[in-house]
Amino acid sequence: MGFIEPAGREGEWVTALLGWMTAGGLVIWLAVVSLAIYATFLKSRPISSAAARRLVLWGGAILPTAILVAVLAYGLALLPPVLAAAPEGSLRVRVVGEQWWWRMQIVPPRGPPVEVANELWLPVGLPVALELEARDVIHSLWIPEMGVKMDMIPGRTTRLTLNPTRTGEFRGICAEYCGASHALMLFAVRVVPQSEFAEWIDRQRQPAEAPATPLAARGRETFLSSGCGACHAVRGTPADGQVGPDLTHVGGRRTVPAGRLAAGRTDLHRWIAEPRSIKPGARMPAFGMLPEEDLRAMAAYLEGLR
Numbered sequence: 001m002g003f004i005e006p007a008g009r010e011g012e013w014v015t016a017l018l019g020w021m022t023a024g025g026l027v028i029w030l031a032v033v034s035l036a037i038y039a040t041f042l043k044s045r046p047i048s049s050a051a052a053r054r055l056v057l058w059g060g061a062i063l064p065t066a067i068l069v070a071v072l073a074y075g076l077a078l079l080p081p082v083l084a085a086a087p088e089g090s091l092r093v094r095v096v097g098e099q100w101w102w103r104m105q106i107v108p109p110r111g112p113p114v115e116v117a118n119e120l121w122l123p124v125g126l127p128v129a130l131e132l133e134a135r136d137v138i139h140s141l142w143i144p145e146m147g148v149k150m151d152m153i154p155g156r157t158t159r160l161t162l163n164p165t166r167t168g169e170f171r172g173i174c175a176e177y178c179g180a181s182h183a184l185m186l187f188a189v190r191v192v193p194q195s196e197f198a199e200w201i202d203r204q205r206q207p208a209e210a211p212a213t214p215l216a217a218r219g220r221e222t223f224l225s226s227g228c229g230a231c232h233a234v235r236g237t238p239a240d241g242q243v244g245p246d247l248t249h250v251g252g253r254r255t256v257p258a259g260r261l262a263a264g265r266t267d268l269h270r271w272i273a274e275p276r277s278i279k280p281g282a283r284m285p286a287f288g289m290l291p292e293e294d295l296r297a298m299a300a301y302l303e304g305l306r
């Protein structure tokens, strides 16, 4: 479950800290409860005032202070490694929080960068430098299994290093209230073997696939003629908008938009027709006025963009 099964080095440290804090708190709690039981049920005569003073001094001041100082020192000692920058030449990911999705620019040490949305693929066993920005309001990036969380502040770049230690699928969330659809601002984190990551990057660099069916071809026409390209880019077509997510490989994503629906044809159709019923306040305009057949065609086209 989330943070107690860490998938990153930072998460392991934070989970260890949680363990020590819980153990320290338990020791203090047990001591207090034992004394209360002793005083209430077992002790028939009052203790001397000298013994009472010793008890208050040791049990009430020295022991709790020692435990809290130890836990504090342990926690402070973790800060420098948790906040340490990733080594020069590491994979960099620039993440921009927007209402209500995540723009992710993957900058590998070699080759051109790629831009994706709401899906962060990471190679296992390699450090990753995240550069966090916000376009409109304050957001906060949190991947519980990775153990770290960092605010994203407009006009400023904050940094975070991840060291994924095991492969798997995890969930990233926004941890700072940022408006109507704050709770719907999710992203997928997929930690994969390094070779699989390299294949994924290669695939993302490719331009969009040509429509495979007549329906998808009609969808491409509708997409281009309805003005979708003013906000969205589909590399390899005239659509080169930068306002919304890059859709070049949208059909290969698990969810659209930002963790809300499965990226299948039915849900894409729904999203295009009535985005605000799915994500209140979304900037995406509704296209429900288009003929049903055009909506179906567009959904088929986008689903095919693997």
Ligand code: CUA
Residues within 6 Å of the ligand: 097, 100, 138, 139, 140, 174, 175, 176, 177, 178, 179, 182, 183, 185
């Ligand atoms: Cu973005 Cu909450």
